[in-house]
Amino acid sequence: MAEAMEWSLSKVMRIESGEVTISQNDLRPLLTYLGIKDKARVESLVAAAKLSKQRVQWWETPQYRDLLTPAIVQLMGLEQSAKEIRYFYPMVVPGRLQTPAYTRAVLETFSGELSEETIEARVRMREKRRETFLDPDEHPDVFLVLDESVLYRQVGGAEVLREQLEHLLTLIGDRRIAVRIIPFKEQSPIPMLATYEIVSLAATEGDEDEAVLYRESDTIDEIVEDKEKIRRHREIFDRVWHGAYDEQTSAGLIKDHATALA
Known part of the structure; x- marks a missing residue:
């Protein structure tokens, strides 16, 4: 595509990764090259490109972007x-x-690898992401798998953990999230992989074309769009989900731990 459009490879990569938006002047010849000629669809995409240029998201501002x-x-x-x-x-x-x-307690464990400025930016970033998620107008369906050890691990101390568990209970009570706990018992699945998220852009079962995988380990993270890897991670998630405590039992366990910490 870079060769056909006479663009630099880095330009194509930055557009594909979402680092930059595409201009209307670049989009029209690109659509022609891709064989998209339906007038209504072309105009819809051009309008979307124009809107994306006008809408600068908070995480795209210099105070955040250079630190994320x-x-x-x-x-x-x-x-x-x-x-x-x-x-x-x-x-x-x-x-x-x-x-x-x-958040602060988690990120301070990386104080030897991340600058204080970066930690502060990520603390603010996570709070803004949380506020966006709590917007009552529209939000995705969220399914969360936690190992039972998370309920015992006093990140930041007992009071911080209690507050965190109570926040999860509020989200569960408001039906904003569905949570299942992987129990400490022999027949339950072992959570072997590092943390990851599967973000689905369409609520269609098994549609890897409309999903991406975000995974992280220590300070390293990546977006994965490989369909086979997304499928495999979804299968692992489903297997662990079905092997964990159900939502009602899990909520009761979270409540018991929050009460004990109080």
């Missing part, structure tokens, strides 16, 4: 259009569902 990884920037853009999100988090509560105190 390209994968996080792309993930936050995808979250805006998500229909379903599946969180596989065997160690901690996922970032978008964290309270500010819990």
Whole structure:
């Protein structure tokens, strides 16, 4: 495509990754090259390109963009259009569902690898993501798998963990999320993989074309669009989901731990 359009390879990569939007002048010849000639569809896409140029999201401003990884920037853009999100988090509560105190405690474990400025930016970023998720108008269906160890791990201390667990209970009570806990028992599946999220842009079972995988380990993260890898991770998620406590039992377990911490 870069060769056909006489663009640099880096330009194509930046457009594909969502780092930059595409201009109307670039989009029209690109659509011709791709064989998209239906007038109504062309005008719809051009209008969308124009709108994307006008709408600068908060995470695209210099105070955030230079301190966030390209994968996080792309993930936050995808979250805006998500229909379903599946969180596989065997160690901690996922970032978008964290309270500010819990977020800070998690990120301070990377103080030797991340600058204070970067940590502060990511604390603010996670709080804004949480606020966006709590918007009552529209939100994706969220399915969260946590290992039972998360309920015991006092990230930031007992009070911080209690507040975090109570926040999860509020989200469960409001039917904003569905949570299942992987129990400490022999027949339950072992959460072997690192944390990952599957963001589905269409609520269609098994449609890997409309989904992306975000995974992270330590300070390394990436967006994966390989259909086979997305399918495999979805299968693992489903297997663990069905092997975990059901939602009612899981909510009761979370409540018991929050009460004990109080």
